[in-house]
Each structure stands twice: as structure tokens, then as C-alpha cells.
Amino acid sequence: MSHRKFEHPRHGNLGFLPKKRCKRSKGKVKHFPKDDASKPPHLTAFMGYKAGMTHIIRDVEKPGSKLHKKETCEPVTVIETPPMVVVGVVGYVKTPQGMRTLNTVWAEHLNEEVKRRFYKNWYKSKKKAFTKYVKKYADGRKEIDAQLEQLKKHCSVVRVIAHTQVTKVPIGQKKAHVMEIQVNGGSVAQKVDFAYGLFEKAVPVSTVFSQNEMIDTIAITKFWHHSMPVNKARCKRPGLPNPRRQAAAAAAASSWQGHGTEGVVTRWGVSRLPRKTHRGLRKVACIGAWHPARVSWTVARAGAMGYNHRTEMNKKVYRVGVKGDASHKATTEFDVTDKDITPMGGFPHYGEVKEDYIMIKGACPGTKKRVITLRKTLFPQTSRSALEEIKLKFVDTSSKFGHGRFQTSEEKAKTLGRLKA
Numbered sequence: 320m321s322h323r324k325f326e327h328p329r330h331g332n333l334g335f336l337p338k339k340r341c342k343r344s345k346g347k348v349k350h351f352p353k354d355d356a357s358k359p360p361h362l363t364a365f366m367g368y369k370a371g372m373t374h375i376i377r378d379v380e381k382p383g384s385k386l387h388k389k390e391t392c393e394p395v396t397v398i399e400t401p402p403m404v405v406v407g408v409v410g411y412v413k414t415p416q417g418m419r420t421l422n423t424v425w426a427e428h429l430n431e432e433v434k435r436r437f438y439k440n441w442y443k444s445k446k447k448a449f450t451k452y453v454k455k456y457a458d459g460r461k462e463i464d465a466q467l468e469q470l471k472k473h474c475s476v477v478r479v480i481a482h483t484q485v486t487k488v489p490i491g492q493k494k495a496h497v498m499e500i501q502v503n504g505g506s507v508a509q510k511v512d513f514a515y516g517l518f519e520k521a522v523p524v525s526t527v528f529s530q531n532e533m534i535d536t537i538a539i540t541k542f543w544h545h546s547m548p549v550n551k552a553r554c555k556r557p558g559l560p561n562p563r564r565q566a567a568a569a570a571a572a573s574s575w576q577g578h579g580t581e582g583v584v585t586r587w588g589v590s591r592l593p594r595k596t597h598r599g600l601r602k603v604a605c606i607g608a609w610h611p612a613r614v615s616w617t618v619a620r621a622g623a624m625g626y627n628h629r630t631e632m633n634k635k636v637y638r639v640g641v642k643g644d645a646s647h648k649a650t651t652e653f654d655v656t657d658k659d660i661t662p663m664g665g666f667p668h669y670g671e672v673k674e675d676y677i678m679i680k681g682a683c684p685g686t687k688k689r690v691i692t693l694r695k696t697l698f699p700q701t702s703r704s705a706l707e708e709i710k711l712k713f714v715d716t717s718s719k720f721g722h723g724r725f726q727t728s729e730e731k732a733k734t735l736g737r738l739k740a
Contacts, residue, residue: 331587331619338586340626346537346684346692347628351501353697354476358504360513362479364694365527366496367400367677368488369538369685371666375637375678376713381703390712395637396683397660398691401487401674402521406433408467408514409499410474421474422466425449426518427456432495433482441494470511477502477510479517483690489670490688498692524675525639528693531709533700535632537692538685541578541625578625587619629684633696637709638678647676649714658727663718 351363374394379386407425411418429449435441437448455462470477479502482495502510528534583589584601592600606618614620640647640660649660660678661671668687683691700706717723725731 329617330589333617335627336616338627339623341539341628343628344539345496345498345690346539346630348498348501348537348692348694349630350697352503352695354503356505360502360505360510362500362522362527363503364498364500364692365400365403365524366481366483366498367398367524367691367693368483368490369683369687369689369691370397370399370669370672370676371662371687371719372396372682373662373715373719375711375715377709377711380707393680394682395678395680397666397672397676397678398683398693399488399672399674399676400524400693401484402523403481403483404430404433404519404521405479405481405514405517406430406519407480408470408511408518409478409480410470410511411476411478412473413475418476422469423480424463424466424470424515425452425480427453428519430482430484430495432485432493433497435494436482436497467511467515471508474507474511477507477514479514481522484521484674487674496690523641524677524693525641528636528639528677528695530636530639531707532636533633533696533705534636534679535630535694535696536634536679536683537628537630537694538683538689540627540629540684541686580622581624582621583619586621586624589619631683633700633705634679634681634683635705635709636677636679637711640672640676640678642673642675649716651711651713653712654714656726656730658716660714660716662716663723663725663728663731664720667720 345366348364372394374392376390376392379389379391381387405426406429407423409423410421412421413419434446434448438444438446478499480497481500482497485492485495502514504510505513578585582601583603584591589603592602592604594600596602603619606614606620638646647660649658650656659672660676665671666687677693685691715723716726718725725734
């Protein structure tokens with residue numbers, strides 16, 4: 320306790336304990352925005368895949384600020400968001416113990432990518448999922464209509480079951496990510512009709528979020544997957560895995576990369592001990608009193624770091640890029656160069672962004688290729704930064720793999736000329 324004159328706030332927040340690996344691989348929405356019956360029915364969340372980061376230049380519109388009417392350079396994250404497909408609707412009733420599901424109605428036709436989600440091993444399975452459920456649509460949909468009426472009559476919360484079109488993004492996965500998205504606005508009957516009207520339809524991100532909106536991101540933070548080195552001699556023995564297959568598995572696990580085991584200084588941010596300390600200085604000097612003869616849970620300890628479930632609030636949407644539209648390009652009013660949002664050479668460890676995308680200010684949790692859950696803000700936004708209209712002057716598309724000099728390959732060829740004889 321030496322040199323502590325008045326106070327010393329503790330290092331690290333105990334609200335995030337236990338700091339261990341999350342069971343889920345995608346962000347879960349634990350609270351949806353409050354319902355407002357005066358608005359028309361709409362979806363409140365979406366899912367996308369983190370492509371990478373770049374930077375933009377824009378003029379600041381903040382009267383009274385020293386930055387007003389001046390240029391600023393800001394980091395942005397690009398999240399690729401192919402349209403999500405709605406495949407079901409689920410209704411909840413209120414009980415003294417909380418919300419309880421009343422019924423789930425599924426669509427008649429389900430894609431293979433969502434059926435894969437219901438199987439541990441798709442290629443070995445008989446692929447019988449929903450073959451019996453389809454018969455409910457064959458006999459005039461009497462049972463389906465009865466269940467929908469039940470939802471309209473008794474439910475207080477209506478959510479759609481939607482899945483991502485994961486094969487449209489370059490992450491090497493065939494199994495779709497599925498989530499429940501709450502329908503807000505209108506009466507319960509209108510909600511059910513709205514949800515049923517979306518069955519088997521692709522819902523683009525532009526119908527859920529718009530430019531200048533404040534949204535929340537929910538995802539799993541960065542983590543490094545420890546993969547054992549490939550021992551080719553061992554693998555040649557019968558009953559052991561192929562070295563190529565092991566290498567492929569290690570490559571697939573690379574999307575789980577991050578930090579692994581870390582010490583107390585990195586993990587909790589505690590102060591290092593003086594230089595002359597015996598037996599190491601990146602430690603906690605005293606981990607507790609003699610009695611109680613236990614280490615308290617509040618003491619900073621070394622251990623696993625990263626791969627935690629985190630919600631980050633109030634990310635401003637700078638652009639919603641629609642495939643095939645001018646908004647998909649990185650062109651602005653001031654920079655009329657015909658260039659796509661993908662930087663030269665592609666986003667590192669991701670590739671090209673070909674589908675719809677959403678550009679948000681700053682960073683978001685997770686590594687490249689990780690699924691990011693996007694949610695509408697929970698509170699009405701009143702701050703000046705939330706109400707500010709964003710007009711981009713420049714979007715950087717230089718190579719992110721080194722010191723990028725050029726915005727397009729044409730510009731590079733024009734400057735450097737022919738490089739090979």
C-alpha cells in the first residue's frame with residue numbers, strides 16, 4: 320500500500336466476470352428496442368459479416384465547435400450484409416415467470432444453408448428436416464392458419480426467424496447463422512401479418528437501417544485458437560488424421576484468432592512492479608490477506624483473454640451500400656473516381672465485398688469474417704453527434720496490406736507504367 324496518498328480505483332471491471340471463452344459464436348440480442356404501436360411494423364435487428372476497416376474524410380457540422388466546417392479523418396468498419404431470408408415467425412406470451420413461446424410457424428420452403436444449421440453432420444444425415452412439416456401446407460393450410468390466428472389472439476411479442484445467406488460472403492462456410500428478430504410497431508395482428516408476408520423473402524439491410532442512424536453492434540471479441548503443429552510422421556499411422564486435413568482445420572480455426580492466455584498486466588491493466596523486483600515484475604504483489612485463507616474473486620489473475628460476448632452501443636451509420644446501386648461504390652460528390660468499396664488487393668483475410676454492406680464509424684468487436692449482430696438503438700438519440708448529417712468527401716480504397724499509395728489499379732498503372740518486360 321506504499322505511496323497511496325488518498326485513493327486508488329481498482330483496475331478492471333468486475334461486471335464482466337468470468338473472463339472466459341463464450342459458448343456462443345455469434346452475438347445474441349438480449350434486449351430489443353421498446354415497442355411503439357404508433358409506428359408501422361418493422362424489423363429491429365440484422366446480421367452481417369465483418370470485412371475490415373478503412374478511413375474516410377468528411378466535413379464536420381458542429382456549430383460552436385472548433386472543428387466546425389473543417390475536414391476530419393475518421394476510421395470506419397465495413398460490414399457485409401447480404402439480404403436475410405425470413406423462414407418463420409414465433410409468438411411469445413407474458414407469464415409471471417417471464418416470456419414464454421406460444422407457437423412457431425415455419426415457411427413451406429427452406430434453403431439448404433438453413434437446414435444445415437439443424438444438423439451436426441450434414442453430408443452423413445438423411446436430410447429429413449421439415450419433410451413432414453411441409454404436408455401442413457398441402458392440405459389447404461388449415462393448421463397453419465389456425466396457428467397464426469392463435470398468435471394474433473394471445474401473443475404480446477412477435478419475432479421472425481431469419482437466416483443469413485452465408486454462401487454469398489467469402490468466409491468458407493455453408494451453414495447459415497439463424498436468429499430471432501423482433502417485429503416492432505403496429506398491433507399484434509399487423510405484426511403477424513407483416514411477418515407472414517416476409518416468408519421466404521430476402522430482406523435487404525436498407526429496409527432495416529438507414530444512413531445517419533445510431534445502431535448497436537453485438538459480437539464475440541477477438542480470440543486466438545491454439546492449434547497443435549502438424550506432425551506428418553504421426554499422421555501416416557492408420558486411424559490418425561491426414562496432415563492436409565489438419566492444416567485445413569487450422570486455417571478454418573484462424574477466424575477464431577485473438578489473444579489466448581495473458582498475464583495480469585495485459586488482462587487487467589494493473590501496474591507493473593519496480594524494475595528490481597525479484598521473480599518478475601508483471602505481477603500482482605499481494606493477492607490477499609493471510610485470512611480468509613483464500614484468494615478473493617476480485618483479485619486480478621492471469622488467464623484466458625478475449626472471445627467474450629460484448630455489446631457496443633451508438634455506432635453511427637455512415638453509409639448503406641446497396642448492390643448494383645451507386646451507393647455500393649466508394650465514389651463521393653468530391654471524389655468522382657469510379658472505384659468500388661473493396662480496397663486494392665481486397666480486405667486482408669476477407670476478400671471482396673460484392674453484396675450489400677453497411678459502413679459504421681469506428682471499430683466493432685470481433686475479427687474479420689466474424690458474424691456481427693446489428694440492432695436498432697434502445698434509446699431515443701438526442702446528442703449532436705447522433706443528429707449530425709454525414710456527407711462523405713473521400714473513402715480510402717488504397718491497399719490495406721502494406722503502405723498503399725494508389726486508390727485504383729488504373730492510377731497505379733498510370734503512375735508506374737509497365738513493370739514487366
